[in-house]
Amino acid sequence: MRPNVVIGFLGSTLDASRQGPERWNKWRPTVGLCMHEDLRVDRLELIHGGQHEGLAKHVRADIAGVSPETEVNLRRLDFADPWDFEEVYGKLLDFARAYRFDPEAEDYLIHITTGTHVAQICLFLLTEARYLPGRLLQTNPSRPAEGAAAGKWSAIDLDLSRYDSIATRFAAAAAEGSSFLKSGIETRNPAFNRMIDEIEQVAVRSRAPMLLMGPTGAGKSQLARKIYELKRAKHQVSGPFVEVNCATLRGDGAMSALFGHRKGAFTGAAADRPGLLRTADKGVLFLDEIGELGLDEQAMILRAIEEKRFLPVGADKEVGSDFQLIAGTNKELGGAVAAGAFRDDLFARLNLWTFELPALRDRREDIAPNLDYELDRFAEREGARVGFNKEARRAFLDFATAPDAAWTGNFRDLAASVTRMATFAPAGRIDVATVEAEKARLQRFWGGGEGRHAGAAGAEADALEALLGAEALAAIDPFDRVQLAEVVRVCRRSRSLSEAGRALFSASRTRRASANDADRLRKYLQRYGLEWRRVRE
CATH class of the missing domain: 1.10.10 (Arc Repressor Mutant, subunit A)
Known part of the structure; x- marks a missing residue:
């Protein structure tokens, strides 16, 4: 069985007792946790304030007496005001982000009996948001005949409707997730922002495949990686992000690249190859341009999604991989299904969560914030900060947002344009002359139909x-x-x-x-x- 890890607060009142044998006749929630025959506690992460250091050590010693197999780690966390929702939530969120959770190897229980009511509510919210990837646990005293010292334990639910301030903070955390998916860019397109909000909810609540549609350069690959990073931050995946452009997979090599092969399976197979699906185990597999896959590969991908198992090339035994699939395409897969070029059953499986990323020309109000984002990226890459003169910025935005600006390469065009202007900028400032030269370059590119x-x-x-x-x-x-x-x-x-x-x-x-x-x-x-x-x- 996997180890059970309990995370909870020291009860400064309920866990306190005088020294002496009589303390074993009293219910102490934290000590009682480790006295149940049907609840094994392999590790206890005991959060306490600095003023209760002595009590925490005393409780740890008593736990060692009744459950020597339980490892107790004292986690000091001080609050200026333990009844301040914002401070308690913020510090517990920092604790959760810093803690090295391993949900694949351990089970977590979040003990919410001890600590202030504010602390209990914050633990609940962090568990619901998956920052604490565990189940909620409540303990309570029992009648003397039932063993007063151990008490009882059970799963619980809470009514949080009256806690408006922390609900607001919780909503802010969700907004933070949406902003993360947008790389922190303050996008202004209402339809795009609604789509990102939906993706944020799906990313943290579902492990079903996702399909990202949109033209080349619309940002499918970058968004897929951000979805992975968000899921990893919420402890939903622990494996790697594996990306492959299916348009580069051809013939027999496609099967080998995706599903792996056994040594000697074909000429040139000098060693075993795990394949991309196995590499993505416990993580996310992003199949960009999935419409380019052949029908045989599509059939095996479908089985791997549904059964988490597949057969490597040349193998006589199946292997498993538990990955989440994100697919990308610039094709209309419905039309490909009608033409017989894409399997209808795979399309049906992918079509549960489908999101279509708009082209840059359909998000002209987002060009200005993305312009600033690309300048920041240039500064990170090159170690030099470049900006626009006021007149130059206005000239470029007037050109970039005009109806006849084609942006055929979408955000790749914009990124390349910013890189060129920043590289040619005299003394680190993009002037009107630099903008005019870039406008002429883009017009030649777009207008050369x-x-x-x-x-x-x-x-x-x-x-x-x-x-x-x-x-x-x-x-x-x-x-x-x-x-x-x-x-x-x-x-x-x-x-x-x-x-x-x-x-x-x-x-x-x-x-x-x-x-x-x-x-x-x-x-x-x-x-x-x-x-x-x-x-x-």
Whole structure:
């Protein structure tokens, strides 16, 4: 069995007694805790004030007499006013944050019989908020025939409706969690702030998978890490944060990277590999761009979520991993399900807690606070503080918040822009000239639509020429070239011929009684003398 750890206050009145045998006829809550046959106390963290040091040592000695296996640690905590809610809550919160809890290895009981009523209420609130990751414990005296010295113990509930001041402090603690998820940025977009408040509640109350949707650069990865850090602070996870971009996992290597493999499972498997799922045990696994995973990997991910078990490549025995999944995607997974590119059962499992992060252009009121945040990040990285001249800041914000500011890369664009201006800032001040140069740079980047399309078309033409040769490409009509270029692009993004076929024929395949998309795609490529393997290479 796991050790039981009790945390509670020394009772300056209830735990006090005169020296002598008669003290064993009196109920003393802290000593009585360690006298129950059905309550094993392996360690007692006894909080006391400096003026009660002697009583605390006396109680520890008596506990050693009745329960020598109980380790008693005296924790001195002084209050200027033990009836001041704010002081007591604040110091107990500091105690909880500093204490090295290990919920995976120990069970915790929070004893709220002793101490002032204020202390008892604060212990309750900290337990409800998971800063103290344990169960509440109350003790009370019993009749002499039942053993007066030991008393009784039980779980309790409290009515906190009349404690408005501490309820306000508790609400402030929840707001602190939301601010933490936003990296302390005072965001002004109402919809985004409501979403973050919901995420904060889900993060501390649920271990179900979460799905973060939104365009590239909207901050999914950063938010996932903040969710992990918040859950770790609330003692909900103890393992690591493991992040992987699923778009980088291809072919057989995807299975090995995610689920691990056994030595000799395939050519090149010179040693066992634990895989990302096992590495994330007791922690959080963030699968960014989960829509890029193949259907086989999706099936195994679903089983690992539901049963906490999976089979490594080349193994004949399953392994376990208890992780929480956060998934990210810039795709519309519902459409991918309809196209047969994403499993509907996995989507249903992920869709319990779905949050869509808006693009930067939809949060223009948040550009100013994020501008200050990026300047702070630059100062941390480079060790140099850079600021704006008043006119320069106004000029940049007028440009950044204008309706025609595209911000195609979202917050990555903003971060890069601030880095460039801060790097070129003369004497540590960003002036109007620096802003004007950055505005021109961004306008070229955003406004080059035709240029980008021309560049993309040129790249596609080069790809086709590399596959077919210049002479064969010249013999194909421009209309057919466009179609062939799109087919090649989809093939190179897909993991298998079947997956590419499903993506290309997603609409027509639903109108046929039977479909062999892979064969249909193979025949199309053969018209131009192309094979799947050659296109992929």
